[in-house]
Amino acid sequence: MVRWPLIMDFFYIERGNMKANQKLNHTGAHLLAAAVMKLYPDTILGIGPSIDEGFYYDFKFANPINDQDIKKIEKQMKKLVSGGYKMELVKTSDDSKQPYKLELSKELKAKGETLTYYGMINPSNGESIFTDLCAGPHVDSVAKLKNFKLLHFSAAY
Numbered sequence: 001m002v003r004w005p006l007i008m009d010f011f012y013i014e015r016g017n018m019k020a021n022q023k024l025n026h027t028g029a030h031l032l033a034a035a036v037m038k039l040y041p042d043t044i045l046g047i048g049p050s051i052d053e054g055f056y057y058d059f060k061f062a063n064p065i066n067d068q069d070i071k072k073i074e075k076q077m078k079k080l081v082s083g084g085y086k087m088e089l090v091k092t093s094d095d096s097k098q099p100y101k102l103e104l105s106k107e108l109k110a111k112g113e114t115l116t117y118y119g120m121i122n123p124s125n126g127e128s129i130f131t132d133l134c135a136g137p138h139v140d141s142v143a144k145l146k147n148f149k150l151l152h153f154s155a156a157y
Helices: 018-039 067-082 099-110
Strands: 086-090 117-121 128-133
Touching: 018 067, 018 117, 018 128, 099 128
Parallel strands: none
Antiparallel strands: 086 117, 117 128
């Protein structure tokens, strides 16, 4: 299995049983990645699974980020939540600008696995604002992610 460099960790924490919220947490990882890509389009994406405590997403930013950037990312996430974007299975995605995703795609294909992609779909025009290689599961809409806080980030090089 490919080991991604751990560049940034972001966690979504909600009171209660996090294992019961796997779909919510995993959708939160996509929401985070969509917000990061909107603000920092040169960012390279790693993976973003749900975990017992919430979720994380591995990023490689073109330039270092700081606490002020975290506030901007969280604000962008809340803006996306208010847009009510739907999480839907889409046919394909262009991973050519994402070397870690391209590597993962090749690895999965070599194992004979089917690649699936999920998009954050604008409900007013049906266009995807963010698409990611992913097996799911997700909640049907990011509008369900009303209570979140980016608690910390860490960097490893």
